[in-house]
Amino acid sequence: MAPLKTGRRAFLAGMIAATLPRASWADVGAPAFLAAAKAGTEYELHGLSATGDSLFALPLPARGHAAAAHPTRAEAVAFARRPGTYALVITCLTGRISHRLTPPEGRQFNGHGAYSADGALLMTSEVIADGSAGRIGLWETETYTRVNEWQTGGIGPHDLKLRPDGRLIVANGGIQTDPSDRSKLNLDTMRPNLALLSTTGEIDEIAELPKDLWPNSIRHLALIGNQIAFAMQWEGDRSEDVPQLGLWQPGQPARLCPTDPIDALTMKGYAGSIASADGLLALTSAPGGALALFTTDGTPITLHRSPDLSGVAAGPGGLVATDGTGTIWAVNRDGLRPLARHPVAWDNHLIALRA
Amino acid sequence: MPHPFPKPKAPMPRIRLALCLTLIAAPAWADYPETLRDHILPGYAAFAAATADLAAAAQADCTAEALRPAYHAAFDAWQGVAHLRLGPVEEDGRDRIIAYWPDPKGLGQTQQDALLSGDPAALEPAAFAKASIAARGLFGMERLLYPVAPTVPPCALIRATATDLARIAAVVDAEWQIGYADAMLTPGATPDAPFQTGPDVRQALFTQLAFGLEKLADQQLGRPLGQPSLPHPDRAQALASGRSLRNVLLSLQAMRAMVETLTPDAPQTIAAFDRAITLAEKLEDPIFAGVATPSGRLKVEILQQAIQRTREIVGDELARELDTDISLNAGDGD
Numbered sequence: 241m242a243p244l245k246t247g248r249r250a251f252l253a254g255m256i257a258a259t260l261p262r263a264s265w266a267d268v269g270a271p272a273f274l275a276a277a278k279a280g281t282e283y284e285l286h287g288l289s290a291t292g293d294s295l296f297a298l299p300l301p302a303r304g305h306a307a308a309a310h311p312t313r314a315e316a317v318a319f320a321r322r323p324g325t326y327a328l329v330i331t332c333l334t335g336r337i338s339h340r341l342t343p344p345e346g347r348q349f350n351g352h353g354a355y356s357a358d359g360a361l362l363m364t365s366e367v368i369a370d371g372s373a374g375r376i377g378l379w380e381t382e383t384y385t386r387v388n389e390w391q392t393g394g395i396g397p398h399d400l401k402l403r404p405d406g407r408l409i410v411a412n413g414g415i416q417t418d419p420s421d422r423s424k425l426n427l428d429t430m431r432p433n434l435a436l437l438s439t440t441g442e443i444d445e446i447a448e449l450p451k452d453l454w455p456n457s458i459r460h461l462a463l464i465g466n467q468i469a470f471a472m473q474w475e476g477d478r479s480e481d482v483p484q485l486g487l488w489q490p491g492q493p494a495r496l497c498p499t500d501p502i503d504a505l506t507m508k509g510y511a512g513s514i515a516s517a518d519g520l521l522a523l524t525s526a527p528g529g530a531l532a533l534f535t536t537d538g539t540p541i542t543l544h545r546s547p548d549l550s551g552v553a554a555g556p557g558g559l560v561a562t563d564g565t566g567t568i569w570a571v572n573r574d575g576l577r578p579l580a581r582h583p584v585a586w587d588n589h590l591i592a593l594r595a
Numbered sequence: 596m597p598h599p600f601p602k603p604k605a606p607m608p609r610i611r612l613a614l615c616l617t618l619i620a621a622p623a624w625a626d627y628p629e630t631l632r633d634h635i636l637p638g639y640a641a642f643a644a645a646t647a648d649l650a651a652a653a654q655a656d657c658t659a660e661a662l663r664p665a666y667h668a669a670f671d672a673w674q675g676v677a678h679l680r681l682g683p684v685e686e687d688g689r690d691r692i693i694a695y696w697p698d699p700k701g702l703g704q705t706q707q708d709a710l711l712s713g714d715p716a717a718l719e720p721a722a723f724a725k726a727s728i729a730a731r732g733l734f735g736m737e738r739l740l741y742p743v744a745p746t747v748p749p750c751a752l753i754r755a756t757a758t759d760l761a762r763i764a765a766v767v768d769a770e771w772q773i774g775y776a777d778a779m780l781t782p783g784a785t786p787d788a789p790f791q792t793g794p795d796v797r798q799a800l801f802t803q804l805a806f807g808l809e810k811l812a813d814q815q816l817g818r819p820l821g822q823p824s825l826p827h828p829d830r831a832q833a834l835a836s837g838r839s840l841r842n843v844l845l846s847l848q849a850m851r852a853m854v855e856t857l858t859p860d861a862p863q864t865i866a867a868f869d870r871a872i873t874l875a876e877k878l879e880d881p882i883f884a885g886v887a888t889p890s891g892r893l894k895v896e897i898l899q900q901a902i903q904r905t906r907e908i909v910g911d912e913l914a915r916e917l918d919t920d921i922s923l924n925a926g927d928g929d
Contacts, residue, residue, distance in 0.1 A: 278923055305929055322929055351929055398929070459929070473928075478814075479697040502688040505728075512928045526924035529681075545685070546789070547799055550924035564923040565795055578786045585923040 263314040263333035265593060269295035271332075272555045274316055274591040275562055276304035277584035284584065285318050287332060290556045292568035292580030298335040300328070306399075306589040308353040308362065310381065317341070317353055317362060322398070323419060324349035327364065329384055339384040343377060346370065348419065352399045354408075355381070363408060365397040369419035372396045374412050376437070390441035394433045395426075399460045401468070407444065408437040409468050413457040415475070427475050432458040434470060436490050447494040449486075456482055462514045462521065462554075464536050469516060470494075471523050474509030484511035484523055487538050497538030506530045506543060513589055517554035522571055524561060526550045531561055531571060544576050551590030562586035627796045630856040631779055636771060638676040638849070639684075643761070643768035645672035649736075650754075650761035657750035659740045662757075663836075666740055669760070670733050670838060674845035678807030678853070681799055682778075682789070683770035689763050692728045695735070696832055697818060704738060706730035711749055718755040720762070731759055734833070741835035798919040800857060801909075805921055807850055808906040815843050816899040819883040826886040839882045844875040847902070854913065863912045867905040874898045 265271065271287030278284075283300040285307060304318045314332040327349055329339035343349055346369050353364040362384070364377040374392030379385065394412025401409045414432030416425045431454045434447040449456060455476035462469045468488045476482070481504045488494040499507055507530060511523040520541070521534040531549050533541040548564030552571065559571035564585040569576040649665040656662070673693060676684075684690045695703055706727040710717055717726065729735075735756045739749065775789070782790035790796045814832075819839070821827035831839040851868035854861055878894055885891020914920050921927075 477697070477699050479699055502728075505688045505691045506685060510928070512924065526922065526928050529925070547681075547795070547802075548922040548924050550928065564925070565791065565798070567791065575787060578791075581791065588924055588929055 263331070264312060265309075265314050265332075268314045268332045271295050272593060273553055273560065274307045274309055274593065275551055276300065276307060276318065276587040276589070277582075278303065278587060279584040283587075285316065285330060286582075286584075288568065288590075290560075292560070294580075294582055296332060296335070298330055298332065304587060305351040306353075307591050308355055309591060309593045310355055311357060311359045311594055313359065315381075319349055319351055319353060319364075322349070322351040322422065323367065323369065323417060324351065327353065341379065341384055341386075344386065344389075347375060347377070349377075350374075350396070350398055354400050354402050356402065357406070361387075363400060363402070365392070365400050365410065367396060367417075372416040372425075374410065376400065376408065376410065376441070388441070390437060391443070392437070393435035393443045393446050395430075396432075396457075398458075401461045401463050403463060403466050403468075405466060406439045409461055409463070410435045410437060411458045411461050411470060413459050414454070415457055424475070427455065430454055430457065430475065432456065432472075434458060434468065434488055434494065445490050447488050447490070449494065449496075453482060453496070458486070460511070460514045462516045464516050464521075466490075469514055469521055469536075471511035471514035473511060476509075478509060480509075481505065482509060484509070484525070484532070485514070485521065485534060485538060495538065497534060497540075499532055500540045500543070503530070503532055503540065503543040506545070507532060512550050513552045515552045515554050515559060515590075515592070517559045520559060520571075520573070522552045522559050522561070524549045524552050526564070531576070533571070533573065541573060544571070546576055548585075550588050551586055553590040553592040555592060560590065562590045625856055625859045627793070627800055627857065628780055630800055630853060631776055633856045634849075634853045635676070635679060636776060638672075638679070639764070639768040639771050642669070642672040642676055643764040645669040646757070646761040646764040650757040653754045653757040657748050657753045659742075659748055662753070663740055666733075666736055666836070667838070669736075670833070670836075670842070671845060673733060674842055675849045677842075677846055678810075678850050679803050680806070681803060682775040683767045686770070688728055689767060692763060693732045693760065695729050695732050697814065697830065698729060698734065699830075702727070702729035703734055707735060707738060707752065711752055715751060718751045720755070720758055723755045723759050724762070726759075731756060732763075733760065736760065737833060737836050743835075794919060797857070797917045798922065800853075801914060801917050801919045802922055802925065804850055804853065804909055804913070805906060805926075807846065808902055808909060811843055811846055812899050812902040812906065815839070815846075816883070816895060816902070819886050820892065820895060820899065821886070823892070826892060828882070828884050828886050831883045834882050837881050840875060840878060840880060843898075843902075844872065847872050847875060847905075854909075858913070858916050861913050861916050863908050864905070867901070867908045871898065871901040871905050874901050 272290040273288040275286050284297045286297045287295040305321045308317045316330050318328045327341040328337050331338050347366045348369050350365040362379040366375040366377050372395045374397035376390040378388040380387050392410045396413040396415040397410045398413045399411045412433045414430040436445040438444050456472040458470050460471040470486045474482050483496040483498045485497040486494050506528045507525040508528045510525045510527050513524045523532045526548050529547045531544045551562035561569045566582045566584050568580045645668045649669045652665040707730045739753050778789050819831040
């Protein structure tokens with residue numbers, strides 16, 4: 241009898257959950273952004289307004305990397321730092337962790353994820369722990385059950401973005417990592433790429449860098465319509481000045497967009513986050529304490545400085561950046577304007593919610 | 596170039612002076628205003644003075660033998676501030692112009708050759724200020740004063756390089772005095788000021804020490820060490836002028852002095868610096884040539900480990916003492 245009872249109880253619980261109206265983003269203050277933060281020795285996930293007010297702060301059990309926001313329900317997935325063994329689905333109204341996603345045996349989450357436009361599917365960037373071959377995990381979002389997985393066409397995938405046409409872009413960073421400690425194992429032979437996956441997971445197209453730039457790990461993405469802007473992190477000799485920005489229109493080769501030579505030195509070969517709004521493209525470099533601005537065709541405009549800048553995203557009022565000192569900045573051609581400051585250190589990424 | 600800039604102000608706030616008078620027995624005050632007053636501003640002033648001397652010496656006599664003492668004095672002065680990579684020295688890539696290293700593709704030599712065989716007008720100060728950064732600065736000067744093969748000294752390029760270096764050093768010194776020092780002393784004076792709070796300043800200065808130590812261990816020792824099976828003594832910094840070890844030693848001494856201005860209470864940090872400094876002083880291998888032999892390599896590795904250990908203690912004790920930590924993102928992005 242006991243198993244039946246348990247099953248029946250679970251069934252009833254499921255029925256109740258399915259019939260309860262789920263909170264929408266409006267119910268939690270209509271945040272424009274999500275951001276992970278370190279507050280003292282604790283870790284949090286914040287919902288931020290367009291002007292940088294914190295609308296909610298929910299505890300995270302460990303340092304987060306990025307998050308993904310469900311398009312309609314006030315539900316976020318927080319990803320552990322790479323290589324991650326869990327991702328947490330958080331009900332933002334209550335802060336309750338509704339689901340704890342665990343990748344299948346031998347797989348590890350790799351920091352980023354994205355919901356399908358209708359919110360029915362969550363896609364997660366993953367690696368096979370042994371060898372770092374890339375996979376996309378697919379999860380249906382009613383019960384967060386894993387339903388499928390795809391190959392990414394490369395090693396060490398990191399960021400991923402869904403294009404308006406429903407196809408998925410994956411940044412295969414090219415770096416093979418030790419499954420236990422993030423050590424990079426293949427810097428001499430790495431070969432990153434961008435993969436365009438069809439709505440059913442076939443690899444439609446792959447873009448690669450010229451061979452002398454293979455140590456330039458493609459890590460983060462921003463979409464400008466169906467065009468892809470990608471940000472890179474140089475793993476080669478630190479004294480070389482290499483581009484941090486590239487643009488890819490599938491069907492054509494990827495195009496590299498060098499930073500102004502003097503500003504390139506400031507970026508220290510490192511672009512941490514990338515976002516586009518109002519005809520501008522922004523790349524952050526926390527090691528350089530800088531944000532480089534380009535036009536959306538990849539022409540360098542200027543460089544703004546502030547320590548530990550890392551998150552950047554497109555909000556309703558334009559580009560917004562976050563840093564490790566707790567400041568939230570409005571970004572435009574003329575400079576950085578502080579919007580708000582909080583007693584936290586904003587972590588790597590700022591995630592825009594779809595308007 | 597005229598220097599219509601004021602002398603450094605004593606940046607000690609009045610209230611603090613009163614405290615010192617009343618609390619005679621209290622330990623010496625040390626915090627970022629003291630770092631600015633006793634470490635940063637004198638460091639850049641000394642570098643500006645030493646490079647001005649080098650430029651003047653180059654005008655008087657451009658032979659290598661005559662200039663080498665002034666070159667070493669200028670390089671010594673740079674080591675007093677080489678760990679500071681914030682503020683004016685970062686503008687327009689000045690830190691990279693002053694010390695373009697490493698240069699694995701030999702861009703500096705290539706660019707200098709192009710300048711020597713090109714239009715002499717490119718050596719005029721205004722034009723030279725736009726020349727390739729790889730061709731300029733202390734390492735450009737080193738190639739000219741310690742040529743691979745004996746040559747007639749290229750006086751015009753030597754003078755242009757020295758003048759350009761002195762100009763950059765003077766600009767950095769002046770910009771610290773007339774703007775950045777105030778920004779550091781009065782954090783949050785304007786909403787877009789580079790520092791918004793005192794803790795921001797401490798964090799920035801702490802980061803200089805942490806990254807400075809990492810650079811010594813990873814680059815200045817790590818590059819010549821290479822892999823055990825493939826050492827690279829040829830990659831030692833300032834090899835031609837024999838300064839590889841001296842640069843490490845002076846940098847360690849400068850960072851130790853900086854710690855003392857930041858806090859009177861970091862005994863483990865000071866002890867770790869002292870151990871690394873003693874090892875560097877006793878190492879009889881000025882250009883790390885020993886990395887190619889097992890016993891010589893071991894000695895350089897022991898110094899590298901002492902510097903890495905100092906970095907760990909800085910991240911632990913000094914971070915606690917300053918109530919700061921390595922920047923969340925700069926220290927560990929993804």
